[in-house]
Amino acid sequence: MRENRAPGTWQTVVTVLRKDLLLELRGLETVPAMVLLALTTLVVFHFGLGRDTIDGQLAAGVLTVTLLFAAMLGINRLFVAEREQGGFDAFLLAPVDRSTLLVAKALALFAFLVVLEVIAVPAFGLLLLGPPLGRVLPGLVAMLVLGDVALAVIGTLVSAIAVHTRARDLIGPIIGLPLLLPALIGMARGVGPLLVAHGSSWPPGKWVLILALYDVVFALLSYAVFDFLLED
Amino acid sequence: MSVYGRGLRGLAIATVLTITAAFALVFFYAPLDADQGFVQKIFYVHVPMAITALCGFVFGGVLGAMYLRTGERKWDIRSYVAIHMALIFGVGTLITGGIWAKASWGHWWIWSDPTLTSFLIVMLLFATYQPLRFSIEDPERQSRYASVFAVVAGAFVPLNFIAVRAAQAYVHPRVLTLAGGNLPGPMRLTFVIALAGMGLLYVTLWKYEMAAKATRMQVRALRRALLGEDSVAPLKRSAAPS
Numbered sequence: 001m002r003e004n005r006a007p008g009t010w011q012t013v014v015t016v017l018r019k020d021l022l023l024e025l026r027g028l029e030t031v032p033a034m035v036l037l038a039l040t041t042l043v044v045f046h047f048g049l050g051r052d053t054i055d056g057q058l059a060a061g062v063l064t065v066t067l068l069f070a071a072m073l074g075i076n077r078l079f080v081a082e083r084e085q086g087g088f089d090a091f092l093l094a095p096v097d098r099s100t101l102l103v104a105k106a107l108a109l110f111a112f113l114v115v116l117e118v119i120a121v122p123a124f125g126l127l128l129l130g131p132p133l134g135r136v137l138p139g140l141v142a143m144l145v146l147g148d149v150a151l152a153v154i155g156t157l158v159s160a161i162a163v164h165t166r167a168r169d170l171i172g173p174i175i176g177l178p179l180l181l182p183a184l185i186g187m188a189r190g191v192g193p194l195l196v197a198h199g200s201s202w203p204p205g206k207w208v209l210i211l212a213l214y215d216v217v218f219a220l221l222s223y224a225v226f227d228f229l230l231e232d
Numbered sequence: 233m234s235v236y237g238r239g240l241r242g243l244a245i246a247t248v249l250t251i252t253a254a255f256a257l258v259f260f261y262a263p264l265d266a267d268q269g270f271v272q273k274i275f276y277v278h279v280p281m282a283i284t285a286l287c288g289f290v291f292g293g294v295l296g297a298m299y300l301r302t303g304e305r306k307w308d309i310r311s312y313v314a315i316h317m318a319l320i321f322g323v324g325t326l327i328t329g330g331i332w333a334k335a336s337w338g339h340w341w342i343w344s345d346p347t348l349t350s351f352l353i354v355m356l357l358f359a360t361y362q363p364l365r366f367s368i369e370d371p372e373r374q375s376r377y378a379s380v381f382a383v384v385a386g387a388f389v390p391l392n393f394i395a396v397r398a399a400q401a402y403v404h405p406r407v408l409t410l411a412g413g414n415l416p417g418p419m420r421l422t423f424v425i426a427l428a429g430m431g432l433l434y435v436t437l438w439k440y441e442m443a444a445k446a447t448r449m450q451v452r453a454l455r456r457a458l459l460g461e462d463s464v465a466p467l468k469r470s471a472a473p474s
Binding site: 025061093157161164165166167168170174175177178179181182183185186206207210213214221222224225229232 | 369
């Protein structure tokens with residue numbers, strides 16, 4: 001009777017994640033748009049600031065805002081296919097744990113953000129950043145990964161709230177931004193010292209800790225409340 | 233009379249008495265601040281209001297969690313009223329804070345002050361509570377989503393304060409430390425009474441709005457029972473549950 005057994009948690013997560021990644025791979029809808037928006041934002045910053053190269057805290061702020069803009073696009077589109085093509089109903093009909101959708105969607109968003117950064121961060125180094133990136137890369141990657149976890153978890157939660165509202169394109173960003181602010185503060189302040197010429201090569205421990213704490217708390221919190229967003 | 237109306241009169245009288253006593257103490261008993269002089273007296277309004285607003289947000293989150301646990305509509309209404317009242321207190325806090333900052337530091341807004349900045353972020357988050365509710369038509373879904381928001385945002389309040397505080401140096405007058413503070417005796421007594429008055433005001437207003445909502449619902453139910461379905465106009469789309 002193996003066929004009738006409900007799929008396990010990880011099996012569900014992997015299935016939904018695979019579906020999302022496959023959909024993105026075939027459709028190329030979200031990630032290219034995120035990358036393009038990030039690159040354009042860098043150009044806007046070049047003209048807006050009137051500077052050819054930037055460093056230090058200013059550079060960290062520019063990088064954080066650029067990634068945030070691009071992430072917002074991804075967050076807005078995260079559940080669009082589910083809503084338009086009945087994916088929510090199908091998921092609710094399946095005999096699976098509902099929180100798995102949160103985990104799968106957050107992992108998908110995380111993957112999108114990583115691809116975005118693989119392209120956007122070198123572009124940022126090339127186009128705007130004064131000091132070289134090579135030396136501080138491990139510290140920068142650590143900080144970005146922690147920031148991506150916050151963006152992915154909170155983004156998924158907010159997107160799930162917003163997708164069923166009337167003004168979903170507005171509700172998502174206005175709730176998401178304040179909730180993300182502490183994580184963005186941590187990311188910008190942690191990355192700042194790395195982007196100074198001959199500065200430290202590892203972000204301040206305080207910010208790594210705060211960002212990690214924020215990630216853990218919001219991951220648990222989202223996991224606890226996510227079920228209620230799917231009930232129908 | 234609904235459950236919320238019970239004891240409302242006594243509570244209102246206690247609130248008026250406490251607040252009157254607090255103001256009497258502020259003006260006639262508490263000493264003038266050596267540094268800031270008379271301006272410092274706004275502290276007895278500003279800080280209790282801020283503490284009450286933040287507690288109100290967390291209280292709304294706890295009530296929202298109760299809704300998610302039980303699914304009873306009354307918890308969502310309670311949570312809504314708690315957040316609604318806390319928002320009003322929050323606006324008051326931002327205004328009195330601005331006045332105090334202008335008088336003692338010379339600017340309406342000081343970024344280097346973590347308490348002010350984190351309070352602004354909390355207000356920006358909770359300002360989206362009503363638009364979120366308004367944007368969901370189905371009342372059951374509205375209650376559920378608003379409660380999820382209340383729980384997440386309630387937990388966000390302390391976290392946000394940790395993060396912003398870490399980002400900046402201390403500029404705010406740190407009169408209330410966990411170690412007991414460095415407030416002299418008469419000032420502390422005045423502050424405690426002002427805080428109690430503000431807390432009582434919040435509870436009174438909360439009960440008052442709850443009583444109003446409960447009464448309105450009762451009237452609707454009675455009308456429907458006596459005059460038939462058509463006598464009651466259908467509820468309009470609204471952010472407020474009723």
